[in-house]
Amino acid sequence: MRELAILAVIGVGTYAMRAAFLGPARPEPPAWAARLLAPVGPAVLAAITVPALLAPTGHMSAVDTPAAMLAACVAAVLWWPTRSLPLALFGGLAAWWTAGWLLALG
Amino acid sequence: MTTLPTSRPLTPVAWEGCRNSLAVIVAYLPFGLALGAALASTGVPKLLAWSTSPLLFGGAAQLVSVQSIAAGANAVVVVLSTLVVNARMLLYSASLAPHTAAWPARWRWAGAYLLADPVFALAMGRFGRPDRGGRAQERLAYYLTVGLTLWVGWQAITGAGILLAGALPAGLRLELAAPLTFLLLLLPMVTNRATAVAAAASAAVAVAASGLPLGLGPLVGAAVGVAIGAVMGGRNA
Numbered sequence: 001m002r003e004l005a006i007l008a009v010i011g012v013g014t015y016a017m018r019a020a021f022l023g024p025a026r027p028e029p030p031a032w033a034a035r036l037l038a039p040v041g042p043a044v045l046a047a048i049t050v051p052a053l054l055a056p057t058g059h060m061s062a063v064d065t066p067a068a069m070l071a072a073c074v075a076a077v078l079w080w081p082t083r084s085l086p087l088a089l090f091g092g093l094a095a096w097w098t099a100g101w102l103l104a105l106g
Numbered sequence: 107m108t109t110l111p112t113s114r115p116l117t118p119v120a121w122e123g124c125r126n127s128l129a130v131i132v133a134y135l136p137f138g139l140a141l142g143a144a145l146a147s148t149g150v151p152k153l154l155a156w157s158t159s160p161l162l163f164g165g166a167a168q169l170v171s172v173q174s175i176a177a178g179a180n181a182v183v184v185v186l187s188t189l190v191v192n193a194r195m196l197l198y199s200a201s202l203a204p205h206t207a208a209w210p211a212r213w214r215w216a217g218a219y220l221l222a223d224p225v226f227a228l229a230m231g232r233f234g235r236p237d238r239g240g241r242a243q244e245r246l247a248y249y250l251t252v253g254l255t256l257w258v259g260w261q262a263i264t265g266a267g268i269l270l271a272g273a274l275p276a277g278l279r280l281e282l283a284a285p286l287t288f289l290l291l292l293l294p295m296v297t298n299r300a301t302a303v304a305a306a307a308s309a310a311v312a313v314a315a316s317g318l319p320l321g322l323g324p325l326v327g328a329a330v331g332v333a334i335g336a337v338m339g340g341r342n343a
Contacts, residue, residue: 001154002181003150003154003175004154004157006171006175006181006184006185007154007157007158007161007162007171008161009181009185010161010162010167010171010184010185010188010189010192011161011162013185013189013192014162014163014164014167014188014189014192014195015218015219017189017192017193017195017196017199018195018198018199018218018219018221019199019214019215019218019219020196020199020200021196021199021200021202021203022199022202022203022206022214022215022217022218022221023211023214023215023218025203025206025207025211025214026200026203028200028203028204029200033200034200035336035339035340036332036336037196037197037200038197038300038301038335038336038339039300039301039304039331039332039334039335039336039339040193040194040196040197040328040332041194041197041198041292041295041301042292042295042296042301042302042304042305042308042331042335043304043305043307043308043327043328043330043331043332043335044190044191044193044194044308044324044328044331045166045194045288045289045291045292045295045305046292046304046305046306046308046309046312046327046328046331047308047309047311047312047323047324047325047327047328047331048166048170048191048285048288048312048324049285049288049289049292049309050309050312050313051309051312051313051316051323051324052284052285052288053282053285053289054313055316056281056282056285057281064281068282068285071282071286072285072286072289075286075289075290076289076293079290079293080293083294085129085130085133085224085290086129086130086132086133088290089133089136089283089286089287089290090133090136092282092286092289093136093280093282093283093286096279096282096286097279100279
């Protein structure tokens, strides 16, 4: 099946990136690679996170966009001092549900 | 490397890995269920959609790959955009390597398969301690327990999400589960000016480019963010 072949190729590529430094036990990447790698995580995650927060249902809306912004702030504020993933996530979701409900009433 | 006979048993380390993973699995429930439901709604056959869980073992990549397949993107675009989303695995691999160099080679190569975001976060949290998370065997026991527990949990949660796709209550709005989870992966990575600017530039460009077809917006944003971050990081070094 064509789709399964595409997914398998992605799976192999993903494994290759995961194993790139772990497998051969390279202690340090070369300097140029380290410089390029450092911003990869934050850049990729910000690029998929922020557009999804601004348009939670695929488009900006007067109810969902501010509710999502508030939820993101609540999650960040809860995460910072506690570093607790479950607390921050469920706090953010609770803010999203509450704000969405209140804004829909108003 | 020769080591003395183990003085401390590995079971307590394994239990700790298990306990730490269960907290993460609870936090990944909303995202995993939402992802499963999103995968099921793309029109891609259910078993194929679920196969991304064992094949890719990473929610962001699973979402991107199945969405772009469903949007009719050609194979090269699907593969490239998903691999760019997963390029952060190179960073994880490089950051973890100094802590895993003493493991037997077969476990390094096998363990690489388990290197998903939360596995990396838990492992680095422990290996970054002053005692480096104990002996090499203790680090390995912790890493494998965390990886396998999260792997089993993730297969189950995404499978449940796909099966429950139509049955979840309509009032349970989980659209925000994925971006909130990604936000909580992003925050620990913003550790200095270069990473903060990379994230901000990437986000701004991705939003501006969100009209691009085939989900190319995040790709363009990430490329600009990496370039700016690399230039800034190089200047500070």
